[in-house]
Each structure stands twice: as structure tokens, then as C-alpha cells.
Amino acid sequence: MDASITLHISHRGTLHTLSLPPDSTWHSLQTHLEELTRVPPSNQKFLGKGLKKRISPDDTLGAAGVKDGVKIQMLGPTPEELGGMKAAEDEKARRDRIMRERALKQPVAVRNTGSSSSASLNYRFHAIAPLPHLPRPDAARALLQRLADDPAIRHIMQRHQFAVGLLTELAPHEHPNLLGLNVNAGQEIKLRIRTDRYDGFRLYADIRRVLCHELTHNVHGDHDNDFKELNSQLNREVTQFESARAGGAHRLGGAGDLLRRSQAYVLGGKTGSVTPLPNESPSKGGEDAAGTVSRLRKEEEELERSCGTTGSS
Incomplete structure (x- = not known):
């Protein structure tokens, strides 16, 4: 049986080292990372040398371009952070609506008169x-x-x-x-x-x-x-x-x-x-x-x- 593949995953300054069988799927890696970081697979983004641009959840680590000892950076928000972002977007949309309504009520600006x-x-x-x-x-x-x-x-x-x-x-x-x-x-x-x-x-x-x-x-x-x-x-x-x-x-x-x-x-x-x-x-x-x-x-x-x-x- 082939030796395990060791991966070093960096997420927000924390380094996670995982050892997985070479026939492990990409989905299994994402599941491990969700347990460690609380970032769901749908929010996980990866940056790393040799990684495929499009990776299927059923791809093995080798098929995804993962090599033993590779260093990968993971990006992505947790569900709680996404909720905060949604609230911020809603607040921004509310402010934008108010600004548009105010602009519609104001007279057209003329250069050099205001x-x-x-x-x-x-x-x-x-x-x-x-x-x-x-x-x-x-x-x-x-x-x-x-x-x-x-x-x-x-x-x-x-x-x-x-x-x-x-x-x-x-x-x-x-x-x-x-x-x-x-x-x-x-x-x-x-x-x-x-x-x-x-x-x-x-x-x-x-x-x-x-x-x-x-x-x-x-x-x-x-x-x-x-x-x-x-x-x-x-x-x-x-x-x-x-x-x-x-x-x-x-x-x-x-x-x-x-x-x-x-x-x-x-x-x-x-x-x-x-x-x-x-x-x-x-x-x-x-x-x-x-x-x-x-x-x-x-x-x-x-x-x-x-x-x-x-x-x-």
C-alpha cells in the first residue's frame, strides 16, 4: 500500500498538517478541513502550486494535483461570518436606497453654483x-x-x-x-x-x-x-x-x-x-x-x- 500523503494547509495564520491515503477524495479532505476550521466545503477556496483549477469532489488527491509535502493556502468564511456579511450587505443596500431617494428629491446640480x-x-x-x-x-x-x-x-x-x-x-x-x-x-x-x-x-x-x-x-x-x-x-x-x-x-x-x-x-x-x-x-x-x-x-x-x-x- 502506498504511503500517506502529507499536506500543510494554512488558514488565517494557522497551519494544519494532515496525512491522508493517496486514494482519498477531495471531498474527504474538505470534510477534514471543515472539522478543523468550521468553513464548509462550499466556501473553501484553495491556492497552491500544481492544483487543478477545477477539482471535482470525487477526484483523488493525486488527480487534483496534490503531492506529498505540498503547502496549500485555504480561504473562506464560516457560516457565522457569512451571516455578518449578509447583514452588512443588507445594511449597505438600505443606505444605498436612502441615498438614491434623497438624490431623486434634490434639484439637478449646476456646475459652479453650489x-x-x-x-x-x-x-x-x-x-x-x-x-x-x-x-x-x-x-x-x-x-x-x-x-x-x-x-x-x-x-x-x-x-x-x-x-x-x-x-x-x-x-x-x-x-x-x-x-x-x-x-x-x-x-x-x-x-x-x-x-x-x-x-x-x-x-x-x-x-x-x-x-x-x-x-x-x-x-x-x-x-x-x-x-x-x-x-x-x-x-x-x-x-x-x-x-x-x-x-x-x-x-x-x-x-x-x-x-x-x-x-x-x-x-x-x-x-x-x-x-x-x-x-x-x-x-x-x-x-x-x-x-x-x-x-x-x-x-x-x-x-x-x-x-x-x-x-x-
Whole structure:
């Protein structure tokens, strides 16, 4: 008879070591884990090297891709936590309904006639919620709050009258091909803020670029020329806002200035010539800027491929 297979299952910082016969089914493994963690099989999600993407409960451990000594991370909420999530979702739905009813009762807002304080209340993220069943929800909430409070983001939201009901996150294992999603033209924006292995968070600047992309979907659903123009404008306005706060674009200088000027042309907008920096030959300035433009265009194309938002808004 073959020796047992040893598995090391990590769940929320606790390591569970199991030894099972090689002909054990995947369902039997899930049953053992339910006894240890109280997470039912229907809620269990697994991350591990070599595991099949689709595993049947009747598959043996070997057929599922499990090897002796393998380390697997398990994710998933308990029934009690699911109840809490359901209650939170019901409360959020109640708040959203109240906000919609209030918006319907208010007169249509006209630019530059209301107070800045009322604009701040309307054009913002009205709720923030990390996914409670993923690791470190407090850190995820802090990152989402940082995005919501980002002065440059708040600036473009008020300038373009963007309002978002909920800012939340996408789970990498549930949406492996997506970086962002805008639901119903601003009802929710979901961002991929975590690394694939759940051992940290993606770079803030990269997440914020995805956020600008998804905010553009408040107006345009498809990635057409109108979308590209507005997306380019939002990125340009973020850069200009931060440059002004830093003391003015004329004092930036160096490669940072080249990057900022290049961003004004890329991201789907109209293109034009780029003026070389001082003490820089025109050919060198054009080559560096062209390289930056090409790189940023490729990044924006990747964002479009990783965006789950389609259709007219």
C-alpha cells in the first residue's frame, strides 16, 4: 500500500498538517478541513502550486494535483461570518436606497453654483468595504480609505461630478484576469488591490491608475475614443494637481517632468510633439518621450484588457 500523503494547509495564520491515503477524495479532505476550521466545503477556496483549477469532489488527491509535502493556502468564511456579511450587505443596500431617494428629491446640480461643501458631500465615495473573508481586512480598508481620501482623486471627482456608491476590492482567486470593475456607472467600483499570493498589496500608484480608469466608466461604458479622451484627461489632471501642490511644474525638472509631460499625450488621448527638456538635444528628448509614451500606451492597453466593465453607461 502506498504511503500517506502529507499536506500543510494554512488558514488565517494557522497551519494544519494532515496525512491522508493517496486514494482519498477531495471531498474527504474538505470534510477534514471543515472539522478543523468550521468553513464548509462550499466556501473553501484553495491556492497552491500544481492544483487543478477545477477539482471535482470525487477526484483523488493525486488527480487534483496534490503531492506529498505540498503547502496549500485555504480561504473562506464560516457560516457565522457569512451571516455578518449578509447583514452588512443588507445594511449597505438600505443606505444605498436612502441615498438614491434623497438624490431623486434634490434639484439637478449646476456646475459652479453650489457650495464647495455640498460638492464634497455629493461627489465622493459614499462607502468603503474590504472583503472580510480575505487576510488583513483592516489593512485593505486602510488602503481603500487612502484612495478615497487621495487629494488628486477627490479633485477630479468633484471637478467632473463623479459619485461612487461603494469602493471595494476584487479577490485575485475569484477574478484572476481583472484589475478593476465599475458596476452600473458608479454604483460600485471594485479594484484588485492584493498580490496574487495574498502576501501583500499592489503598488499604490498602479492601483490609483486603475481607479482613474474605472472612474472614466462612470461616463463611458466601452473603451472607445470618447473613453480614451476622458481617461487621458483624468490622468493629466491628477498629474497637474500634484505638480501644483509640489510647487509648480517649472520646478519639477528631470525625468519626472518628462514622465508627466508624456502622460499628457498618452492614455488614449490626442498625440502631439514633445518639447525637449533644457540642456537636452531635441533628438534625445523626442526619443525618451517617445519611449515613455509607448510604455504608457502599452500599460493602458493592458488596463483595458484587465477591466471587466463593458457596455454603455
